[in-house]
Amino acid sequence: MPPTKVIIVGCGIAGPVLALLLKQKGYQPVIYERGKRAPDAGLSLMLQVNGLRVLSLIPGLVEQLPGMAVDQAIIYSVVPTDERILGQSSYPADLRRECGHGMIGVQRRKFTALLADTAIANGIEIHFEHQVVGVEQTDEYARVKLNTGETDTASFVVGCDGLHSNVRIALFGKEDATFTGLTQTGGFTAAAFPGQKPTMFNFYGDNIHVITYPISETGYSWALTQREPETKETWRAMDETAQDAFRNGPFSQLPFGAGELVKNAEKITKYGLYDRPELKSWHVGHVLLIGDAAHPTSPHLGQGANQAFEDVDNLIRLLAAALSAVFTEFEAVRMERTAALVRGARELGEKRVVGGPGAGAGAK
Template identity: 75%
Template sequence: MPTKVIVVGCGIAGPVLALLLKQKSYEPVIYERGKRSPEAGLSLMLQLNGLRVLSLIPGLVEQLPGMAVDQAMHYSIVQSDERVLGQSGFPGALRREYGHDMFGVQRPAFLALLSDTALAQGIPIHFECQVVGVEQEDGFARVLLNNGETDTASLVVGCDGLHSNVRTSLFGKENASFTGLTQTGGITASAFPDHKPTIFNFYGDGLHVIAYPISEKSYSWALTQREPETKETWRAMDAAAQDAVRNGPFSHLPFGVDCLMENAERITKFGLYDRPELKSWHKGRVVLIGDAAHPTSPHLGQGANQAFEDVYHLIRLLLEHHPAPNSEPSAAELSTVFTEFEAERMERTATLVRGARQAGEMRVVQGAENARARNDAVCEMWADEGAALQKARDMLQTEWVGWGA
């Protein structure tokens, strides 16, 4: 019998993990707390490290619901310092060098594609079936479900995101700390019609706006600012609150930001929170990956892409230390896999989590003098095209060894 693996979560990492486990003759089964057709969230940027993992699933990359980016543009929208800060063709250069794009995708459509692909491959997905706890005995792990039922497998992988019940079961309840930053985001049709597909960064006084295409006609955008604490949810604001964004002070910002705000559809708002950094991601036969293990703020666009790197290295190590997926892995084998997985991934993800936090702090500095100094630093950063490209390479590269290298 194939080795059974319970995958908790059918968001970003879960179905990709399940598809690649199935490809290697494991027997994955997914439990997902939400519905089959999620509506929460707006978009994400798939980068070359994440796309490299997705390309291991035949035909998936060709179906991605989104748009490739050709260039990056940076503007100051500080009232006393409006100017172009930089322009770079590094997304196109990365495509030519590595064969993968920077690719903006609409999040709900992407999640639907992943779950539909998993179902088409015969992977069971139990929607609206929440894992509320995990227990372990010799030789297996058991998940406890919100309907009172249980299920067992040789190992359990927690891919259940920021509010991970698997993480809580392993390491206890933790307090998330508000960073002082909120994000307001939306999708706008017919934005920037005179530009080729571009990722835009707009730097203001106490705020930052990022925008990138997710189709030939639509841009997704997010505005980060310092505000009082806001709940951590990705659902749309009520109609009155959305209208307040469309017609408020941000609707007068230059360089096309005004059009993003005025014409936006389905505006969301949420707070950005930090979680404590874990010293281990596993106990016994249970391991965490993605945001369940190392949640990150969105300022480097690496959350989903790091989850995909986790998937790659976890499966690579399973194949290395348990090459017979038709037999049950021993506790010692799994301990070796999970320990080496943490050694491979913890430092890299921690560095990117810290880098994302620092990027957020830099982007939303307050006060005209501080904002102008930040703008000068951005100009200097993007003045050297070669250095900018190397910085992107350094962030996006990981060790590709063994399976799939």
């Protein structure tokens, strides 16, 4: 019997991980991705305990992560009239000792490339530059329509296609995103905080917040959040003129090393932060949304990717549990009746095959 085919839409964060874990369970996953392989968009991710636990289910993956484990966290006030350290903690290193996983900062582009490469190495079919533009379904299957004019059919479809999910639009229609009033500007800076152990820093100022953490032995990723007029949600680098203006602007004067992050940044990206309406359901028929396609979140808790991995883990476990539940219900419905029929058949057989004086009595 051929394995159950599953179409996964999106090869960013959740899609390849779902495909790898589905394949472990005997499914046949196929991924369609609208973009190119390893697009240069976005900045970085902080992989936390819950996300790393799921990634560890894929043999050898955590050991290959292109990032840096964090050992401590330091919080500063950069308010001009109150510049000081607010707190310091070793909880990232403590988590690693106590839970087996801690916190690892990774560059998004390198991380998504690793996930795609790992999926391909495990025999998973990925179609890059194939955009899903529609979904239709029957009682037995779901079918995706592609921008190439082709279609593909599977037992079920999982939309892992992020903030701008076409699968979500196909299921629930176009929605207006709401600007939160906050923008983020971020980048990568080499040789930041020399001599410091790998540290996640938070800087709190007057209507601004900066977070930064290492993504390699020599480089830090950072993001500065502020209240500003609406900015597009592109997650792509600003033009060079705008980058230079930001590097030399007022934020380059922030204390405790935050200003050096801005001043020496290699690439600077700016984007608005938006909310989406909360869905009452994440699925219709044979089509399910997970990750940012289902529950997009602003980045302030650092849980976007980690929650997507939790989605994947729970879906895999529930698929296995659902099969077991079907078998259990099947047994409950059928066992008693079939056992009675087996006993009745044996009794009738005993009556039918009789010798001596009683021969022929079984027919009466």
